[in-house]
Amino acid sequence: MGRPAADSRPRHTLPRVLARWATGRHWHGRALSDATFFCDGTQGEPGWWGSGRESRWRLWAGWKRAAVRLAVVAAAVGLWRWRTGTEWALALAGGPLAGLAIWRCAMAVRLWRHRGTLERPMASALAPFLGVPPRTVEAALAVEPGFEAAAGGEHVAALELPDHWAATAEQKARVEEVIRARLGIDLKPQWRTTAYPMVLNMLRAPTPPARVPFADQRALMEACPLARVFLGLDADGKPGYWDRSLEDPMVAVHGGSRRGKTSLLLSIAGQDIRRGAERVTAVDPKRVSLLPLAELGPAVRLYNDPRNVEGMWQGVAEFRALVEERYDALADDPTLEFARALLILDEVSQLSGMWAAYWHRVKSKGDPAKPPVWDDVAAAVWMGAQANANVIVAGQRLDYQILGGMLGSFGVRLLAGYMPQDYARLVGQTPFIRSQKPRGRFLLYAGDELDWLQLVKVDDPDRDFSEFCAWVREGLQGAPDLAAAGGTGTGGTIAGTALIVGLAAAAGHLGMNPEAFKKARQRRPVPGEITTPDGRPAWAPDVLTAWRGERVSS
Ligand SMILES: Nc1ncnc2c1ncn2[C@@H]1O[C@H](COP(=O)(O)OP(=O)(O)OP(=O)(O)O)[C@@H](O)[C@H]1O
Numbered sequence: 001m002g003r004p005a006a007d008s009r010p011r012h013t014l015p016r017v018l019a020r021w022a023t024g025r026h027w028h029g030r031a032l033s034d035a036t037f038f039c040d041g042t043q044g045e046p047g048w049w050g051s052g053r054e055s056r057w058r059l060w061a062g063w064k065r066a067a068v069r070l071a072v073v074a075a076a077v078g079l080w081r082w083r084t085g086t087e088w089a090l091a092l093a094g095g096p097l098a099g100l101a102i103w104r105c106a107m108a109v110r111l112w113r114h115r116g117t118l119e120r121p122m123a124s125a126l127a128p129f130l131g132v133p134p135r136t137v138e139a140a141l142a143v144e145p146g147f148e149a150a151a152g153g154e155h156v157a158a159l160e161l162p163d164h165w166a167a168t169a170e171q172k173a174r175v176e177e178v179i180r181a182r183l184g185i186d187l188k189p190q191w192r193t194t195a196y197p198m199v200l201n202m203l204r205a206p207t208p209p210a211r212v213p214f215a216d217q218r219a220l221m222e223a224c225p226l227a228r229v230f231l232g233l234d235a236d237g238k239p240g241y242w243d244r245s246l247e248d249p250m251v252a253v254h255g256g257s258r259r260g261k262t263s264l265l266l267s268i269a270g271q272d273i274r275r276g277a278e279r280v281t282a283v284d285p286k287r288v289s290l291l292p293l294a295e296l297g298p299a300v301r302l303y304n305d306p307r308n309v310e311g312m313w314q315g316v317a318e319f320r321a322l323v324e325e326r327y328d329a330l331a332d333d334p335t336l337e338f339a340r341a342l343l344i345l346d347e348v349s350q351l352s353g354m355w356a357a358y359w360h361r362v363k364s365k366g367d368p369a370k371p372p373v374w375d376d377v378a379a380a381v382w383m384g385a386q387a388n389a390n391v392i393v394a395g396q397r398l399d400y401q402i403l404g405g406m407l408g409s410f411g412v413r414l415l416a417g418y419m420p421q422d423y424a425r426l427v428g429q430t431p432f433i434r435s436q437k438p439r440g441r442f443l444l445y446a447g448d449e450l451d452w453l454q455l456v457k458v459d460d461p462d463r464d465f466s467e468f469c470a471w472v473r474e475g476l477q478g479a480p481d482l483a484a485a486g487g488t489g490t491g492g493t494i495a496g497t498a499l500i501v502g503l504a505a506a507a508g509h510l511g512m513n514p515e516a517f518k519k520a521r522q523r524r525p526v527p528g529e530i531t532t533p534d535g536r537p538a539w540a541p542d543v544l545t546a547w548r549g550e551r552v553s554s
Pocket residue numbers: 211212255256257258259260261262263264289439440441454455456457458459461462463
């Protein structure tokens with residue numbers, strides 16, 4: 001340990017020893033750790049004397065040692081020569097020092113819990129593999145209290161190994177496995193078995209970048225083949241995709257609140273719309289979440305009015321009909337290729353509750369217990385893959401109660417902010433891996449493979465999707481109705497594109513009498529109708545035009 005003595009041995013004359021002593025070095029002048037005058041040493045876990053770890057005194061930065069030494073001398077000299085003044089000074093300094101001591105005690109209590117709930121059980125689990133009593137392992141083991149939040153490459157745990165331990169590859173693997181299972185994070189072990197004491201240091205394995213801005217990923221997204229959708233980057237900086245050539249290519253997104261579920265849905269939908277998706281049916285009980293989709297052209301059908309449950313069901317039924325039409329077409333010509341179709345259900349647990357309550361109100365005696373919309377969803381989930389149609393559900397709680405037998409068909413799962421029971425249900429592989437903190441950090445589980453991804457952030461600044469939407473529309477250039485949507489239109493504007501807001505404006509656009517439009521709309525709802533945050537109905541101009549076209553032809 002420490003640096004070997006230099007070629008010229010230090011001479012221990014009294015002035016030299018005193019100078020070293022006053023500058024915080026050790027009296028003999030040799031370094032006992034990698035500490036410098038300004039920085040603490042990092043070569044081990046600090047502990048107090050006798051605890052079997054690196055001595056805290058040795059790991060301290062030189063200035064701390066110098067300060068302690070000089071303070072003791074100053075106090076001693078002061079008490080001898082200027083008693084009253086020194087007593088005053090000590091009393092004044094005593095307050096803050098006592099505060100510090102109390103704070104350290106509080107930290108020690110926290111540490112004590114950490115020991116009791118993590119380190120001690122882990123030491124017991126390791127003891128048989130190390131061949132020493134659990135107590136000894138406990139003294140030799142240190143896990144950083146905030147290890148879950150450690151960044152990639154940061155030190156999270158250290159274990160001093162007994163001298164007699166053989167450290168074979170098999171033994172090492174066992175020890176690593178136990179520690180991994182208990183900590184629930186990806187770890188990178190560093191073994192030092194060529195010097196005594198032997199030490200295992202555990203670092204956190206690299207994590208994905210903290211942010212993946214859309215602006216930096218455009219090229220990658222534009223180059224992405226049709227069968228895939230770009231999701232984000234992993235710890236090696238490699239792109240992660242939703243691969244639709246997999247066996248069960250439906251997506252379930254499970255995430256606590258504000259983890260980036262909706263942004264992910266918009267990212268996926270936007271990329272597919274840009275590449276010419278035929279239909280994106282999006283259902284959103286929160287009204288505003290998926291609103292940016294409304295300006296992305298005629299493929300989008302957005303149902304975001306929680307008061308219009310029938311409308312949502314109608315939308316899902318139409319999606320199912322599209323899938324079935326495609327099957328019929330396939331029966332005639334199996335070589336047919338279809339443009340992508342997506343059915344997106346955001347906040348599916350909320351939807352489920354809302355739909356059930358509505359169904360309860362309107363159903364009659366002989367009706368099934370579950371609203372029939374679920375049959376349409378299930379049909380799309382089961383049949384969609386062959387017809388290039390995919391279902392994506394997102395929610396804060398995805399379980400069998402909500403998705404029933406469909407859950408197994410969602411072969412691609414993205415998880416963020418989850419609990420162990422969610423992990424067990426949706427991933428099921430051992431050991432449990434803790435969810436990672438940053439927003440947009442999702443665990444991708446597809447085809448038995450697990451990978452942490454930082455999702456591409458398509459809103460910048462937060463919640464502003466205008467740049468991303470512009471990029472999506474750029475890919476759609478040439479679609480005539482969209483040009484109209486961008487140019488004409490009256491009423492409110494959402495994020496850059498004109499929508500027609502309110503009954504009067506719509507009637508004006510269609511050249512109809514407002515009263516007549518109101519009645520016609522009640523008789524036959526406009527499919528792509530959305531609701532603005534203040535509760536007024538709104539439409540993209542081409543949606544209205546198409547609706548009127550249907551009326552004329554019917
Ligand atoms: N990939 C990302 N990287 C960084 N931040 C992100 C990412 N995706 C979303 N965010 C941020 O996280 C916040 C929440 O995003 P979003 O609304 O998509 O989450 P959510 O899970 O749908 O939330 P809610 O529970 O409110 O529906 C937003 O401020 C957004 O800017």
